[in-house]
Amino acid sequence: MAxxxxxxxxxxxxxxxxxxxxxMFLQAWKNSKVHHAWILSGRKGIGKATLAYRIAxxxxxxxxxxxxxxxxxxxxxxxxxxxxxxxxxxxxLKVLERGLIETDKRKVIKAIQNGEPMSDDELANLKKxxxxxxxxxxxxxxxxxKTSFNNGWRIVIIDSADDMNRSAENSLLKILExxxxxxxxxxICNNLGKLLPTIRSRCVKLNLQPLKTAEVASLxxxxxxxxxxxxxxxxxxxxxxxxxxxxxxxxxxxxxxYDNLCRIILGKNQxxxxxxxDFCKNLAADDEKFALSEELFNKFLREYIEQEGNxxxxxxxxxxxxxxxxxxxxxxxxxxxxxxxLINDIVKVV
Numbered sequence: 476m477a478x479x480x481x482x483x484x485x486x487x488x489x490x491x492x493x494x495x496x497x498x499m500f501l502q503a504w505k506n507s508k509v510h511h512a513w514i515l516s517g518r519k520g521i522g523k524a525t526l527a528y529r530i531a532x533x534x535x536x537x538x539x540x541x542x543x544x545x546x547x548x549x550x551x552x553x554x555x556x557x558x559x560x561x562x563x564x565x566x567x568l569k570v571l572e573r574g575l576i577e578t579d580k581r582k583v584i585k586a587i588q589n590g591e592p593m594s595d596d597e598l599a600n601l602k603k604x605x606x607x608x609x610x611x612x613x614x615x616x617x618x619x620x621k622t623s624f625n626n627g628w629r630i631v632i633i634d635s636a637d638d639m640n641r642s643a644e645n646s647l648l649k650i651l652e653x654x655x656x657x658x659x660x661x662x663i664c665n666n667l668g669k670l671l672p673t674i675r676s677r678c679v680k681l682n683l684q685p686l687k688t689a690e691v692a693s694l695x696x697x698x699x700x701x702x703x704x705x706x707x708x709x710x711x712x713x714x715x716x717x718x719x720x721x722x723x724x725x726x727x728x729x730x731x732x733y734d735n736l737c738r739i740i741l742g743k744n745q746x747x748x749x750x751x752x753d754f755c756k757n758l759a760a761d762d763e764k765f766a767l768s769e770e771l772f773n774k775f776l777r778e779y780i781e782q783e784g785n786x787x788x789x790x791x792x793x794x795x796x797x798x799x800x801x802x803x804x805x806x807x808x809x810x811x812x813x814x815x816x817l818i819n820d821i822v823k824v825v
Contacts, residue, residue: 485528492521492686495684513660513680514636515527517665523664523683532557534627535567567630569614569615571607571615571633572607573638575603607633608640633663635662636674637669637670644670662674687716691714691716706730710725713733733771733774736771739754740822755810755818756811799813
């Protein structure tokens with residue numbers, strides 16, 4: 476995979492396509508009607524976390540006696556507040572994410588104790604736990620119990636809220652029911668249906684919309700300037716309005732993978748078996764590429780239905796695809812063999 480600039484919402488000051496959501500929060504602030512909890516929902520990669528950090532930086536920086544002077548949530552990158560948020564050192568901002576698994580947590584502690592900083596590759600390979608747990612939410616309770624700096628806001632960002640297990644959700648619910656004054660809790664949510672109804676009912680909802688194809692293309696030019704216009708157009712079309720997805724597609728050559736997938740499936744028995752095995756081995760060798768392959772299989776099935784019409788056999792293939800990928804994440808299955816079997820199942824019905 477090529478080395479490229481990766482978008483980090485902590486230090487990304489550029490948000491495109493979410494003006495309506497930003498304006499809604501800004502007007503609430505200007506009218507002194509900032510609710511204590513907001514859900515920023517929508518599909519992955521459309522700017523929810525970037526908006527959350529823009530809100531946090533703005534509240535920690537803005538002068539509430541001069542509200543009429545502000546027309547956006549923008550904070551200069553030269554501001555001390557911007558730098559503190561980027562470094563994770565602002566005393567009035569708490570970010571809650573999935574913690575590291577215990578073995579990797581011990582690796583980090585050992586490296587710190589030995590005075591041996593971990594390399595970028597080692598840090599990138601650290602694994603996070605499957606859920607945000609109750610102990611991590613309890614840290615929020617402790618954080619909100621402290622006095623804020625200069626009588627300002629205390630802000631919590633939960634990224635993402637649908638990563639919480641049920642015990643963590645119930646613990647958060649208690650905070651939402653009796654929040655301290657000048658508290659703002661921002662829940663980034665990729666799947667609103669996963670949250671408890673009692674949590675949803677206590678929050679203002681900002682439903683962020685997918686980006687327009689032209690907006691995705693504009694962002695690709697900004698973040699992946701090495702791409703030519705033909706590739707930008709192709710990736711923008713298949714990204715479903717998500718710049719996060721578009722960047723992943725660019726970095727893993729999703730267009731090339733998808734073209735090969737179509738060639739293998741539609742070529743049926745005319746494709747060389749070695750080429751098919753090599754294709755599957757390549758996808759299985761990288762966790763992120765393997766995860767991407769599920770999206771591409773579903774894209775193929777979706778487009779086939781659009782062109783040829785739905786059928787019971789294709790629907791079964793879609794269900795089978797979902798089941799096989801789910802089993803691969805919970806059972807120690809041979810990924811290459813699974814992909815070969817999946818291709819064979821689809822070939823039989825197209």
